[in-house]
Amino acid sequence: MEPLLLYPDPPPPELAQALDFAGYPWKAVSDEASVERLEPDDGWAGAVVCADVDPEAAFSLCRSVRKRDLPLAPLLLLVSGAQLPDLELRDELFDDFCLSPFHPRELEARLKHLFWRTGQGTRPELVEYSGLVLNLETYQAAIDGQPLDLTYMEYELLKFLASHPGKVFTRETLLSRVWGYEYYGGARTVDVHIRRLRAKLGEEHAGLIQTVRSVGYRFGQSRWGL
Amino acid sequence: MAPMERHQDYVLRTVEERGVRLIRLWFTDVLGQLKSVAISPAELENAFEEGMHFDGSAIDGFSRVQESDVLARPDPNTFELLPWNRGDDVSARMFCDILSHDGTPFEGDPRQVLKRNLDKAHERGFQFMVAPEMEFFYFSSGDASKPLEPLDTGGYFDLTTTDAASDLRKRTIAMLEAMGIPVEYSFHEDAPSQHEIDLRYSDALSMADNVMTFRLVVREIALEQGAYATFMPKPLEGVQGSGMHTHMSLFEGDTNAFHEPGDPYGLSKVAYGFIAGVLRHAPELTAVTNQLVNSYKRLIAGYEAPTYVTWARNNRSALVRIPVTKAGKQSSTRIEFRSPDPACNPYLAFSVLLAAGLKGIEEGYELPPEAAANVFELTPEERAAEQIGSLPQSLSDALDAMERSELVAETLGEHIFEWFLRNKRAEWLAYKSQVTPFELSRYLPNL
Numbered sequence: 001m002e003p004l005l006l007y008p009d010p011p012p013p014e015l016a017q018a019l020d021f022a023g024y025p026w027k028a029v030s031d032e033a034s035v036e037r038l039e040p041d042d043g044w045a046g047a048v049v050c051a052d053v054d055p056e057a058a059f060s061l062c063r064s065v066r067k068r069d070l071p072l073a074p075l076l077l078l079v080s081g082a083q084l085p086d087l088e089l090r091d092e093l094f095d096d097f098c099l100s101p102f103h104p105r106e107l108e109a110r111l112k113h114l115f116w117r118t119g120q121g122t123r124p125e126l127v128e129y130s131g132l133v134l135n136l137e138t139y140q141a142a143i144d145g146q147p148l149d150l151t152y153m154e155y156e157l158l159k160f161l162a163s164h165p166g167k168v169f170t171r172e173t174l175l176s177r178v179w180g181y182e183y184y185g186g187a188r189t190v191d192v193h194i195r196r197l198r199a200k201l202g203e204e205h206a207g208l209i210q211t212v213r214s215v216g217y218r219f220g221q222s223r224w225g226l
Numbered sequence: 227m228a229p230m231e232r233h234q235d236y237v238l239r240t241v242e243e244r245g246v247r248l249i250r251l252w253f254t255d256v257l258g259q260l261k262s263v264a265i266s267p268a269e270l271e272n273a274f275e276e277g278m279h280f281d282g283s284a285i286d287g288f289s290r291v292q293e294s295d296v297l298a299r300p301d302p303n304t305f306e307l308l309p310w311n312r313g314d315d316v317s318a319r320m321f322c323d324i325l326s327h328d329g330t331p332f333e334g335d336p337r338q339v340l341k342r343n344l345d346k347a348h349e350r351g352f353q354f355m356v357a358p359e360m361e362f363f364y365f366s367s368g369d370a371s372k373p374l375e376p377l378d379t380g381g382y383f384d385l386t387t388t389d390a391a392s393d394l395r396k397r398t399i400a401m402l403e404a405m406g407i408p409v410e411y412s413f414h415e416d417a418p419s420q421h422e423i424d425l426r427y428s429d430a431l432s433m434a435d436n437v438m439t440f441r442l443v444v445r446e447i448a449l450e451q452g453a454y455a456t457f458m459p460k461p462l463e464g465v466q467g468s469g470m471h472t473h474m475s476l477f478e479g480d481t482n483a484f485h486e487p488g489d490p491y492g493l494s495k496v497a498y499g500f501i502a503g504v505l506r507h508a509p510e511l512t513a514v515t516n517q518l519v520n521s522y523k524r525l526i527a528g529y530e531a532p533t534y535v536t537w538a539r540n541n542r543s544a545l546v547r548i549p550v551t552k553a554g555k556q557s558s559t560r561i562e563f564r565s566p567d568p569a570c571n572p573y574l575a576f577s578v579l580l581a582a583g584l585k586g587i588e589e590g591y592e593l594p595p596e597a598a599a600n601v602f603e604l605t606p607e608e609r610a611a612e613q614i615g616s617l618p619q620s621l622s623d624a625l626d627a628m629e630r631s632e633l634v635a636e637t638l639g640e641h642i643f644e645w646f647l648r649n650k651r652a653e654w655l656a657y658k659s660q661v662t663p664f665e666l667s668r669y670l671p672n673l
Contacts, residue, residue, distance in 0.1 A: 021232065106229070138239060138243045139235075139240055139243070140243050140244075147244070149306065149307040149309070149404065151304070151306060152232070152233045152236040152303060152305065153235070153304060171480060172480065186353040186477050186479055186480070187428070187477075187479055187480040188353060188355060189353075190431065190482070191427045192426075192427070192429065192432070195408045195426055196406040196407075196408060198408070199403035199404075199406060199408040199409075200403065200404065200406055201405070202403075
């Protein structure tokens with residue numbers, strides 16, 4: 001699945017995390033110019049736009065992506081309760097909206113429904129990398145056809161890493177994206193879980209997760225072998 | 227979905243997908259024994275939402291005067307498929323928090339005691355990291371009426387039997403790793419048939435859960451192969467006993483709060499305060515880290531176990547040792563507390579060690595000078611001059627010290643503190659009333 005457009009950049013952390021958990025890839029944009037610049041080859045899969053911080057800029061961005069030859073859809077708008085009157089006469093700018101602060105479950109359900117209605121690809125079913133397969137529907141993981149017995153956080157960490165092969169993540173990033181900011185354990189939690197994952201992957205596959213000295217961790221190689 | 231719901235959802239789906247038949251809900255009594263209630267997948271959702279009712283009156287340290295019903299609520303983050311008995315009978319485990327009827331944490335639950343103390347550390351910005359070295363013996367059987375037969379000797383060919391024991395250890399490590407408990411080192415210890423497996427550091431709550439799992443896995447694998455594994459602190463006279471040397475550090479976010487580059491020992495003020503805290507309170511907390519009559523037969527001179535309250539860098543008779551950290555490995559800066567034994571309740575032991583360390587940091591305790599020589603070689607007068615104190619000599623001494631300790635009472639909570647003292651006094655009394663073979667052989671011929 002191509003990534004969703006996310007506005008603004010950086011997006012609110014709870015939004016980024018909710019999309020990660022729901023298995024939607026995304027890219028954040030800061031303005032109309034970067035919508036074009038960052039657009040994936042096959043186009044944006046859809047968009048989630050937060051209008052609760054800077055409504056003017058957000059609505060202007062919506063207008064520009066809806067005016068293209070092929071209007072960007074589906075588009076989910078996040079607004080605060082006080083902004084509900086602003087939606088009037090702007091119906092063409094969005095396909096659905098969600099009240100902010102949002103409930104992650106509601107956001108996920110609305111996106112799922114939007115994708116169902118527009119008949120576009122829903123969220124990816126599988127994450128694959130060499131012998132590793134993660135089924136996002138059933139939460140199951142296997143390597144070389146052998147099921148891996150993972151705890152939930154091990155599964156989420158592996159899913160996150162395997163969805164971004166070749167990319168180096170700092171401990172802080174992993175902690176905020178996989179565990180969420182309020183998490184208790186601190187950045188060392190990441191190290192502990194990486195070791196647990198390596199132990200479960202077994203000697204043969206432990207090398208899939210590499211330690212990048214004084215930076216963080218990287219899973220496998222990027223698809224372009226960079 | 228909220229994080230907790232996702233955790234639960236993950237567990238429910240995995241149970242369904244993997245055909246799990248039984249879910250074992252694990253919890254720990256005050257003495258550190260693992261308890262288990264098995265439920266079927268159909269009951270799981272309810273267990274998450276409401277908890278499972280059970281009668282706590284039969285559990286050591288759980289009973290109360292008014293009501294004995296408690297609730298066990300599984301922690302979905304600890305869900306693991308059990309790697310043994312695979313085949314038709316797929317089962318999984320989760321550790322539980324024990325709640326009172328009104329949903330508040332039950333004060334007799336050791337896991338909640340540790341959680342409460344970790345919360346306190348967290349409020350001060352610290353994460354408590356722990357790595358224990360687990361020592362144990364393999365014997366040919368656990369029958370106490372017969373003389374103990376170590377697996378390494380006892381009539382077999384040495385080569386074969388040495389292999390048998392290391393094969394046991396290898397199988398154990400494979401099983402631990404499959405359960406997400408990474409192993410740092412493992413080796414044959416000094417005594418015959420004694421082995422050591424060192425666990426990789428983790429946050430203290432996961433580590434206490436790991437220690438409980440570890441003891442079960444070691445014993446299960448041994449039984450499977452017709453042998454017997456024991457964590458009894460001193461099963462054999464005249465050789466080393468089994469310890470649980472505990473490596474500890476505090477982290478503030480990504481940095482090791484024990485590390486200070488300019489210091490001659492590489493230690494920070496926080497580290498010195500922590501060491502001073504565990505040293506000053508060591509006699510009071512020893513009943514918790516060494517809770518058996520038998521524990522004190524290990525804490526004697528000559529077997530690499532500590533008996534005096536000292537600290538040092540490279541002196542293995544010291545109570546607190548500062549392991550040398552390699553250059554560039556600052557994050558592994560830590561202290562090693564050497565008195566605990568593997569028969570302790572890890573939740574309570576980690577709790578009292580953390581509380582003592584934090585107290586030292588907070589009150590700015592001054593650290594006594596490093597023990598230079600081998601403390602065992604000093605005369606009592608020299609020790610007195612250097613103000614070197616002793617660890618309790620017996621369970622009875624340790625209980626006396628604990629009873630006077632405000633720190634331990636506060637750390638464990640009134641319920642566990644009182645129950646523990648009562649239970650252990652009874653154990654001491656039962657021991658004291660025995661007439662031992664030692665007394666008969668020593669006194670009878672001449673008196």
